[in-house]
Amino acid sequence: MTDNIASGGAATAAQTARSSRRSAPSKQVGALSRQRSKLYWPFIAPALVVYLALFFGPALAGFWISFQSWRGSGDQMQFVGTRNYVRLWNDTAFMTAFGNSMKILVICGVVIFVLAFLISAVLREMRFRKGLQALLFLPYIISPIAIGVGLGLLLDPNGLFNTGLRxxxxxxxxxxxxxxxxxxxxILIGIVWVTTGFYVMLLxxxxxxxxxxxxEDSQLAGANKFQQWWYVTLPLSWDVIAISAVLWVINSLKIxxxxxxxxxxxxxxxxxARTVPIYQFVMTMGGRNPAYxxxxxxxxxxxxxxxxxVLVVLVRRVMRREAVTY
Incomplete structure (x- = not known):
């Protein structure tokens, strides 16, 4: 019986020792977590203040101004309710601009991604693909103003393009x-030319x-190039494709x-030729005689x-897939 008591005491002591060893790291982790939580707000507060002041605040102000009739600084606001939104629905110029923005989103988007898939599939098999990628990406990094002016001069009726054809x-x-x-x-063709290189780089x-x-495994299984792209490249790079689609939705609507x-x-x-951002500019401070x-x-x-x-949420839901790890 004495031996049983001794053995029981030894087991209890061993269990206590193991518990103390387990609790020591957990106490350390708990103390570290508390220290991190103390440092969380001092680190994030400056960025949060800047974000609220420069983004969230103006966004709320813009939402409030949308219910007003206002010509800008020095003029008193007059509350008009939803009259501005009703006017949008009945404004043929806005509907034309809105339709143009949607054409850029859909038509250019389809063409850009088809070209980007084809070009990326071809470049993967080429030796000097890095240099070709840089050439394709070059129009995207040049100022849009310079590109727009240059293409406008090139495609002028008496410009270099028509002169060369003649x-x-x-x-x-x-x-x-x-x-x-x-x-x-x-314009749609010019947007495709300027933008395709960026999405080729992403893909x-x-x-x-x-x-x-x-x-290599797919080749041994007898897969051709298209099957390799469909069953290997496409599913394993789907997350990048989804991000590219979201970026295009955002970028296309603010051209x-x-x-x-x-x-x-x-x-x-x-x-x-107007898009919504251009018409917005015209109706506020743009042109020779701004409307204000x-x-x-x-x-x-x-x-x-x-x-x-709405479109970003829709795209994210449609393109949601289970994560593939490798």
């Missing part, structure tokens, strides 16, 4: 590319991180400088922000 005997292909009926289609970055043995410079006007671009309709312009901004939020 010089090689292809006068039938020389067109008035900047005429009202062709202007916006030409290539997603494909380059895929280990090579996946492609301003390129279109404004491309039209080459000293006043406002013609109505058939700040409430109306703020209503446009609120509508576009809401549209971006």
């Amino acid at each position: 010089g090689i005997g292809l006068s039938s292909l020389a067109k008035p590319w900047l005429s009202p009926d062709r202007l916006f289609a030409t 290539m970055a997603g494909a380059d991180r895929i280990p090579g043995y996946f492609y 301003f400088e390129f279109v404004y410079a491309f039209t080459g006007t000293t006043d406002a671009p013609p109505e058939q 309709q700040m409430g109306y312009g703020s209503a446009m901004g609120v509508v576009m922000v809401a549209l971006v939020v």
Whole structure:
């Protein structure tokens, strides 16, 4: 019996020792967590204050101004309720600009991503792909103003492009590319040319991180190039594709400088070439004779922000997939 008591005491002592060893790290972790929590707000507070002051505050102010009739500084606001939003619905110029923004989003988006997939698949098999990637990316890093002005001069009826076509005997292909009926289609082509290189870089970055043995195994299984892209590249880089789609939704709906410079006007671009940001600029402080309709312009901004939020959430839901680890 004495031996049983002794053995029981030894077991209890051993268990106590093990418990103390386990509790010591947990106490250390708890103390470390408390120290981190003390440092959390001092570190994040400056950035939070800047964010609230420079982003959240103006956003709330813009939302409030959208319910006012206001010409800007020095003029008194007059509350008009939802009149600005009703006016948007009945404004044919706004609906044209809104339609143009949606055309850029959908048409250019489809063409850009198809080209980006094709180009990235071809570049993956080429030796000097890094240099070619840099050339494709070059238009994106140049100022949109410079690109827009340059393309506008190039495609002028008497510009270098038409002159070159006439010089090689292809006068039938020389067109008035900047005429009202062709202007916006030409803008769409210019946006595709400028933007495709950026998304090629994103897709290539997603494909380059895929280990090579996946492609070796698929080749041994008899997969062709398209099957390798469909069953290996596409699923293993889906997260990058989803991020690229979200970036395109945001970037396409705020295109301003390129279109404004491309039209080459000293006043406002013609109505058939306007996007919502351009029309917003025209109705607030843009053009030779600014309208200074700040409430109306703020209503446009609120509508576009809401549209971006809805589209981003929709894209994220549609492109949601289970994470693939490798």
